[in-house]
Amino acid sequence: MRFLLRFRRDPIGALQELAQTYGDIVHMKLGGQHTYLLSHPDVIRDVLVVHHQQMHKPNLQQQPLGGNGLLRSEGEFHKRQRRMMQPAFHRKRITAYAEVMTGYTQQMSGRWHDKQRIDIAQEMMGLTLSIISKTMFGAEVEQDTQTVYHSFTTWMRLNSTHRFSPFDHVFNSLPLPRKKQQAEARARLDAIVYRMINERRTSGKDNGDLLSMLLLARDEEGGGDGMTDQQLRDEVMTLFLAGHETTANALAWTWYLLSQHPEVEEKLQRELDTVLAGRIPTSDDIPNLPYLEKVFTEAMRLYPPAWVIARRALDAYQVGTFTLPANSLLITSQYVVHHDARWYPDPQRFDPERWTTEARAQRPKFAYFPFGGGPRLCIGEPFAWMEGELVLATLAQKWSLRLAPGHKVEMEPLITLRPRHGLPMILHQR
Structure with missing residues (x-):
């Protein structure tokens, strides 16, 4: 109970304290539920990659916005859905999105003014929302930005209130x-997603984007069926929200770190x-901007957009000399591992030079896993990397940002x- 109270007040601090005090495998009994915090990269690799078939994603959200979309589905259904969606994320197709990414970024930059005060977190949220909507769904949603931001924020805060609580079923049975408020937030988001789907159905156009693929997709290795309306809604909602939220947060934290480290900003x-030389970047430029990649990589180490992963062991599961009972809840935290001094000396320091080829080779692979791993590795990882680097490259040529004085x-x-x-x-124009 003491841990739950601490976790509700400061979830990251609570997990860090457990790992630092008790080591790489920490057992807790939460309301009768065997729960384990796993913090060693090799153990995390085994859970996410080697023994992934022994794991399911636990239902920690009573009202998952994405329904049975890619983030939550399991087994053969998950494989089928991912197989049908994968073509939209092939590297050649993602490269074709680069012009949209830089185009929207230029539009935003054109609205900025020297010495103007902005909230970069909201600016990045609006930008990535526009990009994902246009590239994946062929939709313009600028008029919906505030609705999406506030509705998703409401839903996340309410859904996070009792996360990991053994008494969540009690709270959810009460009026x-x-x-x-959750239902209202969900309804507002549903209205936007269904509008995009219905507009495309009505037009009948194949724009070559993800939404067209989803509408036309057939499971050739299965029964040749397409997606039901509910499946379509779930997948669109999942990618619509997950596809902008995580990258926006990664970018916002990167701007914050650059504002606090002018020497890094200057080198970038x-x-x-x-x-x-002042021109708009293209996807071909990314391999020639190694320091840009290091900056974005280090920012996601310090502030991983997805900071915790949970799995449920279907059967008894062996971790080293320990046997974890069937149905155990396994928790691993990107934030905890990314701040482990064993892999990152002086872990709170923002240091892009941690990401030289030599330094990477000295760390276990799962000492860094901002996008998860294994068969459930985020399908949009290549999209997010290209988007983040192109946005940074486009804006950092023209702007320096400094945190407003006195802001906590x-x-x-x-x-x-x-x-x-x-x-x-x-904003400070260069």
Whole structure:
């Protein structure tokens, strides 16, 4: 109970304290539920990759927005859905999205003014929402940005209130105001997603984007069936929300870190000036911007957008000399592992040079896993990397950002890792 109270107040601090005090395998009994915090990269690899078939994703959200979409589905159904969606994320297709990414970024930059105060967290949220909507669904959603932001924020905060609590079923059986607020937030998001689907159905156009693929997709290795309306809604909702939220947070935290480390920002700007000389970047430029990649990589180490992963062991599961009972809840935290001094000396320090080829080779693979791993590795990982680097390259050529004086920066670990009070920045045109 003491852990649950601490976890509700400060989930990241609670998990870090457990790992630092008790080691790589920590057992807790939460309301009769055997729960284990696993913090060694090799153990994490075994859970996510080697023995993934022995694991399911636990139902820690009573009202999952994505329904039975790719983030939550299991077994053969999950394999089928991923197989049908994978073509939209092939590297050649993602490369074709680059112009949309930089185009929307330029539009946003054109609205900015020297010495203007902005909330970079909300700016990045609006930008990535526009990008995912256009590239994946062929839709313009600028008018919906605030609705999506506030509805998703409401839903996440309410859903995170009792996360990992053994008494969640009790809270959800009560007629609490939060249930009505959750339903209202979900309904607002559903309206936007169904509008996109219905507009495409009505037009009958094949735009070659993800939504067209989903509407036309047939499971050739199965029975040749397409997706039901419910499946279509679940997958669109999953990618619509997950596809902008995580990258927006990664970008916002990157701007914050650059604002606090002008020496890193200066080195990044020198690289951009040398390689791009003021022109808009393309996907072909990314391999020639190694320091840009290091900066974005290190930012996601310090502030991983997805900060915790949970699995449920279907059967008894062996971890070293320990046998974990069937139905155990296994928790691993990107934030905890990414701040482990064994792999990252002085782990709180922002140091892009950690990501040289030599330094990477000295660490276990799962000492860094911002996108998960194994068969459930985020399907949009290549999209997110290209989007993040192109947005940074486009904007950092023209702008320096500085945190507004006196603003308190605090993490808000919901389903994703957000800045709790936003990140107000002052723009400085180069």
